[in-house]
Amino acid sequence: MKKIILQLCFLVLLTIATVPLQAQVTRADSSSEILQRTATAPAAINLKRLRTSAEYFRPDFEVLQQGEYSIISLRLPGNSAAKDYYVKKIGSKLYLNGDIIVHDFNLMSTLSYTTNNNSYTWPDGTVPVILDNSVFASDYYVIIKSALDYFNYHTSIIFKERTNESNYIIISCIDNDGSGKAGASPIGKGGSGGNKIELIKDAFSRGTVIHELMHALGIYHEQSRSDRDKYVEIKFDNIKAAAKHNFQIERDGIARGAYDYCSIMHYPAFNSFAIDETKPTLVCKNNGVIVACPGCVGNNDEPTRMDLDGLDALYRGAGVSRAPYNHPFESANVPISGCIGVTDLSIVDKWKAYKGALGDCRSGLINLGILAANLVRFEHGxxxxxxxxxxxxxxxxxxxxxxxGFVRFGFPTSDEEDIPVTFSGWRRYGYTRVSKFEVRTIIWGPRVGTMDLLNADYVAGPLTREQLKLLELQRTEPIRLQH
Structure with a gap:
């Protein structure tokens, strides 16, 4: 009998202990927006904060379809409140407006967009960086280093290789995921851990890297600022269904500074989002009247003065005010002493002949896997x-x-050389040196700098200064950044 009484007591206690837990789960379920699917509405989901800023309801990732939009409530960095955004699932990540990573289901710390997050700038403006092995698999390192160096030489931001810092960015080159973007990044500094910047192999340029680094520093798209409708009109009737939600307003409140059509953070007027790529996906406005967009819209591969001023203002507000670092980004993964280990003797012989111009080795022998081609990078070439x-x-x-970018030119077909006297037309306009590639030719002069043009146009030569200007405007094709 005593044993039966003890068993009954245990069951009563178990029931009492279980009821509050069941009620708590019910309340949690009712407080979140349950996934809803209709024929006209995308999947709706809401990640809400639990007891601490580190605890979130984890959405049922598997029910979200690859390449489809869902609705998620986010308080983006610097915003005063949360709002609903359309995001797209690609792989393990959710993307906002094409190239902003708002959640990675493999790295829960990526989602820091639901609480007061005004501390999204990097402390002291110093950003530790890890370059993963994919960066060194081809000529990608040179492009990425050039972008990192741009900030080190032109801004108060310092990009340095990570040692043991708890917050850092990881730059990775990934295979094409079919999304149409050339890169992606979270906005600003996330929670503890690494924020991953993705660059699509053979699709990104130096301008793409700078654009994504601006995101990583806390800068949003220009055409998605709160007052954009005064300056541009989005042509939704010419945007593919898969890209309809790539033009959402990102920041709330009053936009800082004048609208910058030429910003490196601005989408092109003509881009791959278009149903008809001969027609624009956005047009420019002045006092409510449609006007011609400047040719620079979405085609810059470096920040404008206003871009740099905006970045400076953001970090000056975070207490960072200093002259540029003026020191290049350096990675311990890149050999910096001698060319030991370069087994292609033809490259070694060429290096010995041009050592004064090239400097020391900055990589080992890289097999590009294209027609059995090899590459070695040096300090200056x-x-x-x-x-x-x-x-x-x-x-x-x-x-x-x-x-x-390599894709624009192909492999070099000659060494750099003086422009022959038979091409004196180019010399009249200040160009003295030339390098030829499979698709295009690059010419250079100490007064005029560099210009690239189709091989046939180089051979034809400029006849007049007006024709030269026309070549510079028409033949140097604008880079269509697919952010």
Whole structure:
């Protein structure tokens, strides 16, 4: 009998202990927006804060369809309140407006967008960086380093290799995921851990990297500021269904500074979001009247003065005020002493001949996997060994080549050389050196800098200064950033 009484008491206590827990779960379920699907509405989901800023309801990730929009309530960095946004699931991540990562289901700390998050700037304006192994698999490192160096030499921001810092960014080059973007990043500094910047292999340029680094520093898209409708009109009737929600307003409150059509954070008027790419997805306005957009809209590969002023104001408000660092980004993963280990003797021989111009090795031998081509990077250039022979690119021409991207030019087909006297037309306009590539030619002069043009146009030569200007405007095709 005593044993039966004890068992009954245990059951009563178990029931009493269980009831509050069941009630708590019910209240939690009722406080979250349950996934709703209709024929006309996207999946609706809301990540709400529990007891602390580190605890969230985890949405049922599996029910979200790849490439489909869902609705999520976010308080984006710097905003005064949460609001609903359309986000798209690609892989393990949720993306806002095409290239802003708002949640990674593999890294829960990525989602810091539901609480008071005014501390999204990087302490002291110093950003620790990890370059993962994919960055060194091709010529990507040169492009990425050039973008990191831009901030170190032109702003108060310092990008440095991570040692043991708890907050940092990871830059990774990934395979094309079919989303149409060239890169993606979270906004600002997230919670403890690494924020991942993604760059799509063979699709990103130096301008793409700078754009995503601006996001990582806390800067939003220009065409998504709260007052944008005064300055642009979005042509939703010419935007593909898969990109309809890439133009949402990101910041609330009063926008800072004048609207900057030429910002590196501005979408192009003509882009891959369009149903008909001969027509714009946005048009410019002046006092409510549609006007022609400046040619720079969405086509800059460097920040404008207003971009830099906005970044400076953001970090000056966070207590960062200093002259540029004026020191390059350096990675311990890149060899910096000698060319030991470079087994392509043809490249070694070429390096010995051009060592004064190239400097020391900055990589080992890289097999590009394209027609069995090899590459070695140096302090001031690179040597390619391809079916076109062993060719060197260096100096300002190399910087131009890296900034515009390999896809634009192809492999070099010659070493840099003086422009022959038979091409004296170019010399009349100040161009003295030339490097030829599979698709285009880059010319350079000490007074005029660099310009690239189609190979046939280089051979034809400029006949008049007006024709030269026309080449500069028409032949140097604008880069369509697919952010």
């Amino acid at each position: 690179a040597i390619y060994h391809s079916t076109h022979g062993v060719n060197v690119v260096y100096g300002d021409i190399y910087k131009h080549f890296v900034a515009k």
